[in-house]
Amino acid sequence: MDRGYPRVTVSKKCERFIKGGHIWVYHVEIKEIDGSYENGDIVDVLTEKGRYLGSGYINDSSKIRVRIISKNANDRFDTAFYRRRVEYAVDYRLTVMGEDFSSCRLIFGEADGFPGLTVDKFENVLVAQVLSLGTDRVKETIFRLLVDVLKERGYPVDAIYERNDVKVRELEGLREYKGFYPLDGLRTDLSGEVGITENGIRYAVDYINGQKTGFFLDQKYNRRAVAKIAKGKRVLDCFTHTGAFALNAATVAEHVTAVDISQTAIDMARRNAALNGMTNIDFVTANVFELLTQAEKEHRRDWDFIILDPPAFTKSRSTARAAQRGYKEINLKAMKLLPRGGYLATCSCSHFMPDEQFCRMLYSAAADANVSLRQIECRQQSADHPILWGVEETDYLKFYIFQIV
Template identity: 35%
Template sequence: MLQVRVKPGIEDRIRGFFPWIYRPEIASLSRKPKKGELVVIRDFGGRFLGYGYINPEVSIAIRILSFDKNQPITPDLIKNRIQEAYNYRKQLYINSNAFRLVHSEGDLLPGLIVDVYDEYAVVEFTTYGMNLFRETVISSLVDILKPKGIYEKANLTACKIEGVEVSEGVVYGKVPEEIVIWEHDMYYYINIPHGQKTGFFLDQRNSRRFVRNLVEPGSRCLDVFCHTGGFALNMKKMGANEVIAVDLSDLALDMGRRNEQLNNLSGIKWVNANAFDFLKEMDRKGEKFDVVVIDPPSFAKNRHALPNALRGYKELCVRGLKITKSGGYLAVFSCSFHVTEQHLFEVMTQASYDVKRQVRVIAKTFQDKDHPWILQMPNTLYLKGIWVEVI
């Protein structure tokens, strides 16, 4: 197997279970590597550190799957990891028939995402190395889940950065255009082929539940960047008098309307608008809400986009604070890998100062527990939300 030695000083981080090696950290290779090839990683003196796969064309050149000399990367290792991920989900008692089964590094399977929607699975290969295991992954999912169908979603990062020739479509059995899943006591339509991400924002499950604690019968509520209405539906379910749900996607809004009927609810106002313009307009008109949830898409796709992203989050905090009643609640989320919890707190602090509204933090929420994160990579805690009471 191809042997890689890392530069002196890198070994401690790897022994501390950090699973990435950047291209400039490689000291030598036993020969020219092929893209996606398996490698043995050694320290500068030749001592074993781990097994991984390499893509010499990208900045994160090596991703490590095993730190154990006796556990080389084989199809069996991949299958066992998927089985372990499944066993872990089963004991989480997720109150839904839709969950993330494999969360890349969080399940020691870098480059692999698998979401399960009832009897169907959706798979994404985000690295060249993992894509080479696609047959093993798909046959393992068939054995473990016994699904009716598996759909592969194209991942743009994989395509653009890793050079994977992504394909999209059914890779096993049959997958209908639309299915219905349940989460807590609510039902949602999922459109796997045309929906965003793999079809649903599974990571917000716990926050969609949490918002119920804040809604009183008769409240006036706002769900900004609502997608198919995750927060709006829960607000209405708790007896909110008025709920406005805003998104730019017609498909998401249409599914939101149908989700409302599916759950025997009515009266949500579904608005197709740019969230920034909509919030500005609400402020200009002096509108006020009891509960405001702002859950935007990622603004920082890479490190360089961070300053602009922080300006975007600050603007959302400012606008949110201005339209929340005294004694009301505002939640702002970031799902940007590069925006930390601390960044989010700082922009909320600055916004509170700017608009002269005092806030009290009532909760922090994160991606739900089927999206495990690893301690050595704080960024894998990518979804964070701050919930404040506006005094």
């Protein structure tokens, strides 16, 4: 059946991959391309026998040659198609986030059928990041629809800010930049800071200069789980960023020490503590590895609850082994610093560190520290970052709480 789109024939391996749920076609899996196209155009993906597998954006500049956006041969990629996708994404968040909808991830890339697109909602401000050429070409349509659909559901949008200041865009042939998106009726003159409330705690979010979109929404309920454990404890929050874990713990803890190597992050964390009138928390600008090493040398027993929320130590399979050593080092030191009966919250936000490998690392660290781990909770990212089965990249966050015994 000729649908009028260029046709990309893929290998049997890629066919199995797509039928198993994945939506990327790598350049090495392409057998033949029939028809002319421009980068970012829609193409049909076919088996070697000519059977339809899906349709997606093609880009010769990327190793991911085709990013599939539909596996329905009846789809036509018009405004109505994108409106359905936007409505699905928004209505899903309204369902699973409930009262937490005010600040959440509205679009989570491939998991919502929008390859390379992230949109976070911070009250009335949307912060977007576009990492694929095909999506970049239709982003104005998507942005307009987001504004319309949210307004229809009673959530007006004041501004859209793009955080396209990431090098990975170069792999798609896209330039880096950031700035307000000039959509009719939206503001482009805001300060770049917005106040949000999460788990009853107030934060100032700097969506212009903060990491990624300005605030990590995926740990929302993991922070709440930490607060359940922290009552009356002396807590060390490592890699605190803007202080979210520390502030959740501080609502019930005896005292919290929050550590980060970034002075900018520490300054924002201190501001967030002040916003909430918290006085049982202090902030330290330091390299976490060095701080834990020094505390171990001094045989300190200052804390009975340690939280480890490091940045992704690996962003590729080639560096996963080196990253595992980094994860083990901080977890081993934390285990040695905690007393028997103390508590450890630890996580990895890299999908290149699968859960099985992360758990092996924790088991090895516990053995080296001569302790046992009593598992309290095993968690993942919040539901506004849905895991699409068959697309392993969407299953990235591992979060554990243990008692040291």
